Amino acid sequence: MVIFKKISDLQDYLLKLRATDSRRVGFVPTMGALHAGHISLIGRSKANNDIAVASIFVNPTQFNDRSDFDKYPSSVDMDITMLVEAGCDVLLLPSEQEVYPEGDQKMQSYGFGYLDNILEGAQRPGHFKGVGQVVARLLDIVNPDFVYVGQKDYQQCIVIKNLIGLLRKENEITLMVCPTVREADGLAMSSRNRRLTEPQRAIAGLLYQCLVSIQAKQIDSSFKIVQKECLDLLAEKGFTPEYVSLADAGDLSLLEEYDKSKKMVALVAAKLGDVRLIDNLVIN
Numbered sequence: 001m002v003i004f005k006k007i008s009d010l011q012d013y014l015l016k017l018r019a020t021d022s023r024r025v026g027f028v029p030t031m032g033a034l035h036a037g038h039i040s041l042i043g044r045s046k047a048n049n050d051i052a053v054a055s056i057f058v059n060p061t062q063f064n065d066r067s068d069f070d071k072y073p074s075s076v077d078m079d080i081t082m083l084v085e086a087g088c089d090v091l092l093l094p095s096e097q098e099v100y101p102e103g104d105q106k107m108q109s110y111g112f113g114y115l116d117n118i119l120e121g122a123q124r125p126g127h128f129k130g131v132g133q134v135v136a137r138l139l140d141i142v143n144p145d146f147v148y149v150g151q152k153d154y155q156q157c158i159v160i161k162n163l164i165g166l167l168r169k170e171n172e173i174t175l176m177v178c179p180t181v182r183e184a185d186g187l188a189m190s191s192r193n194r195r196l197t198e199p200q201r202a203i204a205g206l207l208y209q210c211l212v213s214i215q216a217k218q219i220d221s222s223f224k225i226v227q228k229e230c231l232d233l234l235a236e237k238g239f240t241p242e243y244v245s246l247a248d249a250g251d252l253s254l255l256e257e258y259d260k261s262k263k264m265v266a267l268v269a270a271k272l273g274d275v276r277l278i279d280n281l282v283i284n
């Protein structure tokens, strides 16, 4: 695997490769602290492209909470070993100065309409502005044919899809949303999981159980009732729930009730101590 810290070096390298051959580039943007979910994205990228590129950059502009940024796990050496084992060809490991040479304030920013104000947008003001900023920059640098992201960040997937449209790159870049990889108890893999204490980890699978119950109870219950059951159960077990919501799986418009005429997605966010976890399940 070739590792680039300088963006211009990566660009030169990719340009040379692409000049000799029309090589297809798959890209997996990450913030490091890699786990099996990321590695599954690399696997897909590798299988469908000639060159698998990954990036590791903990983007400060997408953290509305400074302490979340400060505590974000980092394990670059281990990440590199995992990427090599997964067959990743190229890693971009840039500094903040490389990504934002003129400071992040000078970067173009993108708005995502109501997505900025619901669910993750509401809980983490400015989060998607930061995601849009860094993903636009990374797409510009790598110029991939395919981008691979995990369904675990469902709203982020829709934001990135919209961003590709706003950048007018929908004919050049295809977004591939890949299934969430789960632990044995259903807990969605996340870099933040490694910050859970043992007792917290022991109950964290409850988030997924809530999603499964939302799915199962659509047959004979009202979403309002199931939503309250989930919020109460999470609080009783020691979570601080932020939302348990139902939305149209296509555009993420929020639903008050089950609507069997639509493909729906159930979404949940809750804190265990100071670790914030999110998950979702497409339910029909």
Ligand code: PAF
Pocket (backbone or CB within 6 Å): 029, 030, 031, 057, 059, 062, 131, 134, 135, 153, 156
């Ligand atoms: O999902 C993530 O890890 C980040 O939000 C991303 C897409 C790499 C942008 O920083």
